[in-house]
Amino acid sequence: MIKKFLDLGMQPLANKYLKKKNKIEKTKEQFYHLEVGFNPKIKLVSILNTIPAKKMFDDNYPYRSSMSRTMLLSFKKLAKKIINSYNPNFILEIGSNDGSLIKNFDKKKVICVEPCKNLAKITKKMGYKTYESFWNMRLAKKIKSKIKKIDLIYSSNTLSHINNLNSVFESITNILSNDGILIIEDPSLLDCLKKVSYDQFYNEHIYVFSLLSINNLIKKYKLEVFNIEKLNIHGGSLRYYIKKTSNKKYKVSKKVIVQLNKELRHGINKFSTYIKFKNKVENSKEKLNKFFLKLKGKNKKIIGYGATAKSSTVLNYCKVKNETLDYFLDTTPGKAGKYMPGTHIYIKSYSKRLLNRADYAFLGAWNFKKEIFNKEKQYIKRGGKFITHVPIPRII
Numbered sequence: 001m002i003k004k005f006l007d008l009g010m011q012p013l014a015n016k017y018l019k020k021k022n023k024i025e026k027t028k029e030q031f032y033h034l035e036v037g038f039n040p041k042i043k044l045v046s047i048l049n050t051i052p053a054k055k056m057f058d059d060n061y062p063y064r065s066s067m068s069r070t071m072l073l074s075f076k077k078l079a080k081k082i083i084n085s086y087n088p089n090f091i092l093e094i095g096s097n098d099g100s101l102i103k104n105f106d107k108k109k110v111i112c113v114e115p116c117k118n119l120a121k122i123t124k125k126m127g128y129k130t131y132e133s134f135w136n137m138r139l140a141k142k143i144k145s146k147i148k149k150i151d152l153i154y155s156s157n158t159l160s161h162i163n164n165l166n167s168v169f170e171s172i173t174n175i176l177s178n179d180g181i182l183i184i185e186d187p188s189l190l191d192c193l194k195k196v197s198y199d200q201f202y203n204e205h206i207y208v209f210s211l212l213s214i215n216n217l218i219k220k221y222k223l224e225v226f227n228i229e230k231l232n233i234h235g236g237s238l239r240y241y242i243k244k245t246s247n248k249k250y251k252v253s254k255k256v257i258v259q260l261n262k263e264l265r266h267g268i269n270k271f272s273t274y275i276k277f278k279n280k281v282e283n284s285k286e287k288l289n290k291f292f293l294k295l296k297g298k299n300k301k302i303i304g305y306g307a308t309a310k311s312s313t314v315l316n317y318c319k320v321k322n323e324t325l326d327y328f329l330d331t332t333p334g335k336a337g338k339y340m341p342g343t344h345i346y347i348k349s350y351s352k353r354l355l356n357r358a359d360y361a362f363l364g365a366w367n368f369k370k371e372i373f374n375k376e377k378q379y380i381k382r383g384g385k386f387i388t389h390v391p392i393p394r395i396i
């Protein structure tokens, strides 16, 4: 039984950027109740009301992992590590997006799986074999019949989006060679709790994993985590290195034990921890709204920086609309010229000129704070300020 601990109100689909203002008024946007709960048996945190995958991952999916230098660098480093440490025969990527990772590998040694047509088209064009499909047992069997040995499976920010985790791990176990490695990376629950980054929750993020919950999920498939890495990506992620328990080639690293102990010390296994988190989230909302009210009272121009799916959760939960944020700036071509879901704040194509018009910029992409601050030295120098809600609402 999943125990509910957080209510983030009625929310639109976080990646459904809207086309034209008149369209917004005419068509009914779909809202759903965003509630978050804890499964005390397997210690897994998830949202309670899920949306059919086809509604979220369609032919117009806007998120592009190549839009950030931080991401590209992280993928490049990982590719190097994969080649040096494991030298795989064949790599399968589940949720290959626009090919940011696989472009570091030989075209003959990689298979991409990507359900969003617009993204699959990109990797196909790059010359990579791409299955335009959701990940499931049928596809796993189809690929297995064509490729003898798949000894590395990678999936970043994808498994947490798939409702049926049993099917995910069953099909991965089926296709992965006995000496193969599965690498997954997703936002870390411990980071989410510590940073009060409740915006990790939205329709697509069905789960926010911890090492503890991953262990509980995979043990019945005779899989185990043998190494782990902490990443700054997406506001704090964990990269899990997983093998079949029968594979004795790799010893379980001390880092795995250290991470597990950290999670347990934080009380990730106890419901009371989530109640404390809920109280912090409610305080965060109150404080952020106070900031906006005060700044607007002083006639300050506030905009949004990075029209992220995460910021959709924050703005809809805190009921911040375009009376508060004049517009968002974003570098993603598919987002500019559209409106934020639910709040209908307009998204403009990023330019320094538009940023310099603002007194304050709400950091929707707070997870890329370092990259953005490096880029915006001039804005900061001339007195421009950023607002973030992580870990508590504050002006920087």
Ligand code: TMP
Residues within 6 Å of the ligand: 067, 068, 069, 234, 305, 306, 307, 308, 309, 310, 329, 330, 331, 332, 335, 350, 365, 367, 368, 371, 372, 375
């Ligand atoms: P994400 O947090 O879901 O990865 O999305 C990051 C969004 O922020 C994406 O739409 C691109 C945008 N962005 C900018 O507009 N400027 C930047 O400098 C960075 C790093 C990201």
